[in-house]
Amino acid sequence: MVLVALAALALIALLPASAAADGLPAVGIDARPLSTPGGDVEYTTERAGPDTRLIESARYGGPLRRHTLKGSFSIPAVAYDGSPSGLSPDARTLVLISPRTRYPRRRTTFAVVNARRLAVRRLVHLRGDFSFDALSPDGRVMYLIQYSPRDFSNYAVRAYDLGARRLFPKPVVDPREADEPMTGAPVTRVASPDSRWAYTLYDSAPHPFVHALDTARRTAVCIDLDAIRGGMWGATLQLHGPTLTVVGRRGRVLATIDTRTHRLIADPEPASEDAATSWLPIAVPTAALLLLSVALTRRRRLYRTQRESGPTLPA
Numbered sequence: 001m002v003l004v005a006l007a008a009l010a011l012i013a014l015l016p017a018s019a020a021a022d023g024l025p026a027v028g029i030d031a032r033p034l035s036t037p038g039g040d041v042e043y044t045t046e047r048a049g050p051d052t053r054l055i056e057s058a059r060y061g062g063p064l065r066r067h068t069l070k071g072s073f074s075i076p077a078v079a080y081d082g083s084p085s086g087l088s089p090d091a092r093t094l095v096l097i098s099p100r101t102r103y104p105r106r107r108t109t110f111a112v113v114n115a116r117r118l119a120v121r122r123l124v125h126l127r128g129d130f131s132f133d134a135l136s137p138d139g140r141v142m143y144l145i146q147y148s149p150r151d152f153s154n155y156a157v158r159a160y161d162l163g164a165r166r167l168f169p170k171p172v173v174d175p176r177e178a179d180e181p182m183t184g185a186p187v188t189r190v191a192s193p194d195s196r197w198a199y200t201l202y203d204s205a206p207h208p209f210v211h212a213l214d215t216a217r218r219t220a221v222c223i224d225l226d227a228i229r230g231g232m233w234g235a236t237l238q239l240h241g242p243t244l245t246v247v248g249r250r251g252r253v254l255a256t257i258d259t260r261t262h263r264l265i266a267d268p269e270p271a272s273e274d275a276a277t278s279w280l281p282i283a284v285p286t287a288a289l290l291l292l293s294v295a296l297t298r299r300r301r302l303y304r305t306q307r308e309s310g311p312t313l314p315a
Helices: 002-014 280-309
Strands: 041-048 051-058 063-069 093-097 107-114 119-127 129-135 141-147 155-161 185-191 197-203 209-214 219-224 228-230 236-240 243-247 253-258 263-266 271-273
Touching: 093 129, 107 129, 185 236, 197 236
Parallel strands: 228 271
Antiparallel strands: 041 051, 051 063, 093 107, 107 119, 129 141, 141 155, 185 197, 197 209, 209 219, 236 243, 243 253, 253 263
16 A cells, blocks of 8 residues: 555656656656667766766677766657657767766756767756756757746746857747646657657646657647547657557557647547556655655755754754
8 A cells, every 4th residue: 555655646646757867857768879860879967986987889889989978968868768868960069967976956957068079069057947858859958947946847848059058048838838837757759750849748647648849840749639638658759651549558549649739530439458566666766866855855844944943852
């Protein structure tokens, strides 16, 4: 019963956010090796003491090059399944993120790497709590998720101009739903062959949806999957020409989307994926970390309040 209760609490707590070892609101999911769509070279990172070892490898071979970067960084994971992101289509620009050690964090650091030389081109320091989301086709704009310092369920997609070194003032939204808050847990990600579109499947109440981010035009489209009931953990996104299919973990096609119009081609009959256990392996350990983070934060606040108001009780 304790396990079920904790898992249920985790599902509620995690719906607005994702978890990753690279800086999202909890830890536990590492990014898979990163490559361009159909590329032959992939990138991984590993710890090298206080620094980072960036490794370039052939996808079907061994390591090609290694380079040690000063500081702690990792390949960005953008969904619970470890979907990676951060490499420009021309494979010249690679973005790494500083791993998370707490929530909220006061500052987030990104390393913009020249992938041809495996050398840091510049560091981007942002005040506030961010995670990485995508990179524009020309490598000039990176998309981030900005979290509220008080509530990680309150977040927004932001665009950062790498040339001007500044955040664009307005969040990136679906103009049809500009006033509707975006909530949900990112399950998986797939990018279009030209890397312009980043399609992310979100699990959310009352229904899942696909977030289609246009990285070239700084806009987005939210495609609601009203007919799907149940958890989406284990589902995948598959691109076949002009269609994007949502496939359940049992191989059943749950929805088909026309990527030219971003509309459902046909609403499937209401389908329910068995979510009773699919999310437990992820939710339980992540929930424990989240609850511990919340408890420590509350304890620190209580201690500060007691210290300011008078003698404190023994710990």
